[in-house]
Structure formats: structure tokens, C-alpha cells
Amino acid sequence: MSAFLSLQSITRQWDGEGGVVNVSLDVEKGAFLSILGPSGCGKSTLLRLIAGLEHPQTGSIIMDGQDVTEQNASERHLSMVFQSYALFPHLNVTENIQFGLKVRKVSKTERAERVAEAVEMTGLKGLELRKPAELSGGQRQRVALARASVSGHPLCLMDEPLSNLDAKLRHSVRRDIKALQRRLGLTVVYVTHDQSEAMSLSDQVALMNGGHLEQIGTPAELYNKPASLFAAEFIGEPPMAHLAGELLGLNDQIRVGIRPEFISMEADARSADVSAQVTDIEFLGSGTRYNLDLPSTKGLTVTAPGEATIAMGEQVHISLPENKRLLFDAASGKIKKEPTQNYETDSRQTTVS
Structure with a gap:
């Protein structure tokens, strides 16, 4: 089976420093991949390259059999969930969720159906008319998840979406993310520095170190068979x-x-x-x-x-x-x-x- 998302020898640096160097990985359709590593290891750069917000200096990005290396973000048919929620403060929950559908001129009837399903699925029922300022951090992140789910795009990128939440909310929203991914059959690429998130959510974990791919495998493989001392020390608590x-x-x-x-x-x-x-x-x-x-x-x-x-x-x-x-x-x-x-x-x- 060919990979749904394939990065082939991707390099993106600035003046020969930072970024990512010669990274290759494959993600199967419907899989949940976490990109894990410490600050400055290149994980967010890798996500931006997949999203089309950056373009590689060398290498190729293949999505669903199509070379999208030079395509802009708007052409890649994917959704994103950010750490900062990225909600419109003047729009209510329903308006935020359906914003992308409205821009794409999806019919009013279909918009209403998709929003209703997303609201039910993410536990936002009864909050449809509230503005972001009237919501808790966990509720705002659920709005962002609902917006991603109604897009209909098969690939969802998540950039440290739980970093702004307290420990109890992180655990709750983590369950929401996994349930949403399974229900919709989404292919998810999830960036985090928290190894417990990566281990509990993922089918595969790509561990980054200094711009390089240190190891990729299932959570059990990284825990039981670390490829290096770096992987052994980064994975596991203690x-x-x-x-x-x-x-x-x-x-x-x-x-x-x-x-x-x-x-x-x-x-x-x-x-x-x-x-x-x-x-x-x-x-x-x-x-x-x-x-x-x-x-x-x-x-x-x-x-x-x-x-x-x-x-x-x-x-x-x-x-x-x-x-x-x-x-x-x-x-x-x-x-x-x-x-x-x-x-x-x-x-x-x-x-x-």
C-alpha cells in the first residue's frame, strides 16, 4: 500500500542552520503520526512544510499520490488546528465553525448539517451562539477541532493544540482529538513536545533531534527499542x-x-x-x-x-x-x-x- 503522505529527503534551513535536514517519512491513510521533540528540533518547520507555509530547498512532498511540493497551502486540501485556537473573536461558535465552508460557497443546508454534526461530536451543543471570549480554553479548542472536522479534508495538521490548556483539560481534549480522528478516519500529523501526548495518541511517533529524524516507530517500539541514548532519555517518565x-x-x-x-x-x-x-x-x-x-x-x-x-x-x-x-x-x-x-x-x- 502506498503512503497517503510521503516526505522524501526534505531539507529546509536558513543560512545553513536550523530547520530540518534530509527527513523522509511515510504516513498511511487514516494514521495518527506525532512529530515529537524538544524546542528547536525542527518539528514545527516540518509541519509548515507539509502545510505549504514553507517550501523545501530539496526533496519532495507527495499527498495522495500527487506531488504538492510547490503548491501553496490553499491548494493542498488540508485543515489545521493551532496552539492559539485562531478563532475570530467577533464570530460566535457556529460562525467560526462554518467560516471555511462559507468561503468555499457550500450551500446553507449542507453547512447547517455539517455544523450540527460537529457541534454534537465535540460536546459544544448549547454553546452555538457564544463568542470565543465567553468560552473556556478547552471549549475554544473544541471549536477549532469542530472547524477542522467540517472541512471534509482527509489530512489534518495539529501544531501543539493542547499547550495552552491545564493538565485536566489536556487529558479531556486529548480524548476528543483521538475520538474525532477515529470517527472521521482522518490522517493526522500532530506536533508536540510532550511525550505522554505522543505516546497515548499516536499510531506512529517521529522523534526529531537537531533537525534530523532520530527514530520513527510505534510508541511501543520507541519505548522498548530506542535507537539511541537520546531516544531512550526523551521517551519515558522517568x-x-x-x-x-x-x-x-x-x-x-x-x-x-x-x-x-x-x-x-x-x-x-x-x-x-x-x-x-x-x-x-x-x-x-x-x-x-x-x-x-x-x-x-x-x-x-x-x-x-x-x-x-x-x-x-x-x-x-x-x-x-x-x-x-x-x-x-x-x-x-x-x-x-x-x-x-x-x-x-x-x-x-x-x-x-
Whole structure:
């Protein structure tokens, strides 16, 4: 099956800096793709290129089998939902939702039908005559979603649409977005810096780093099989811990990564892999998270049930199951070995099968 949206070796920079460099990815029809990454990684630039608000210096953009690389935004038959809602303050909810349809001269009867369906679907019934100033942030974002849904365009681009909402509203509107996408069969490209949004919403996640595509895959693939230390640290809360290979009998060219949920405390140092000092304690309700300090180690945490039974500064003994470890090249940060593969070690050398 050919991709509905295909980016082929796309590059767009300014004076040789910023932007995106040689990015290629495919999005199937009806899929939900999140473009994830830290500020300045190029994710919004990539979305603007797809939208036609920017044009690439090299590469091609194919939509539904058509090369749209040089087409303007108005010619690409897509809808957008922005972080800032982009509603007309002088128009009410109904008028904002139907604005694009009116511009395209869709009949009054069809406009009314589409708006009624969108209002029902996004939970805006009873608010049709209100102006944006009379709505909450979550309601305004639902108006923007309703406007995108009535457009009839199969591709919807979303640029950090939940950033202005508080945590409770983000969770609620997140469900609205996913339900809308499934109901309408939309192909969605969603930009976010929040990995929890990307992981919960997406079929595929494209992780960006410094203008390059670091890794693309399902949320489970990025979590369980990160392609690099950057991906391992960016995905997950808390992120993957990693420590110097020599601490575990490997050579100094190896970094060993492991997810915090696989790390356990041992009562006896003889049954543990390493010992570390408690530097911070966080009560989580269902348990307690201990942040640990160990030389040449980053992000080392362990969670135990109940309230804290260990004091700050105390030494604890921890186990890192061998079948849950990932090995990364210390110089490049790239993955060398995924969990469950066999490897042999001595004091200076690691053989990866």
C-alpha cells in the first residue's frame, strides 16, 4: 500500500542552520503520526512544510499520490488546528465553525448539517451562539477541532493544540482529538513536545533531534527499542537510566541502559549489581521513588511500594536484570544491543551477538 503522505529527503534551513535536514517519512491513510521533540528540533518547520507555509530547498512532498511540493497551502486540501485556537473573536461558535465552508460557497443546508454534526461530536451543543471570549480554553479548542472536522479534508495538521490548556483539560481534549480522528478516519500529523501526548495518541511517533529524524516507530517500539541514548532519555517518565559499562564489567566504550521499572532494590549487596546513594525521595501515593547517585550514571531511580523506608544519603543495593539491559555505543550514542540478546563480557571487551 502506498503512503497517503510521503516526505522524501526534505531539507529546509536558513543560512545553513536550523530547520530540518534530509527527513523522509511515510504516513498511511487514516494514521495518527506525532512529530515529537524538544524546542528547536525542527518539528514545527516540518509541519509548515507539509502545510505549504514553507517550501523545501530539496526533496519532495507527495499527498495522495500527487506531488504538492510547490503548491501553496490553499491548494493542498488540508485543515489545521493551532496552539492559539485562531478563532475570530467577533464570530460566535457556529460562525467560526462554518467560516471555511462559507468561503468555499457550500450551500446553507449542507453547512447547517455539517455544523450540527460537529457541534454534537465535540460536546459544544448549547454553546452555538457564544463568542470565543465567553468560552473556556478547552471549549475554544473544541471549536477549532469542530472547524477542522467540517472541512471534509482527509489530512489534518495539529501544531501543539493542547499547550495552552491545564493538565485536566489536556487529558479531556486529548480524548476528543483521538475520538474525532477515529470517527472521521482522518490522517493526522500532530506536533508536540510532550511525550505522554505522543505516546497515548499516536499510531506512529517521529522523534526529531537537531533537525534530523532520530527514530520513527510505534510508541511501543520507541519505548522498548530506542535507537539511541537520546531516544531512550526523551521517551519515558522517568526516562531510561544509563550507566558506564565498566560498572557492570563491560568495557568503557559501552553505556548500559535500563528502564526504571526493571530496577529493584536488594537487601544484600552480594545479590545486587551495584550500590548507589539516595539523593532525593518522592512520594507518589502508590509508592515512593528514590533518585540515586552513582558515578558515570544518569537518571538512576527505583520505585518501591508504600511510604519511604530509606533515608536521604543512605546506600542501597540494586539489581539491573541482564535480559532488560540495552547496550549503547558511548561515543555515538547509537544502540548496539537490544534486550534478550546474548552477550559475553570480560573486564575489557564486550562481544555483541
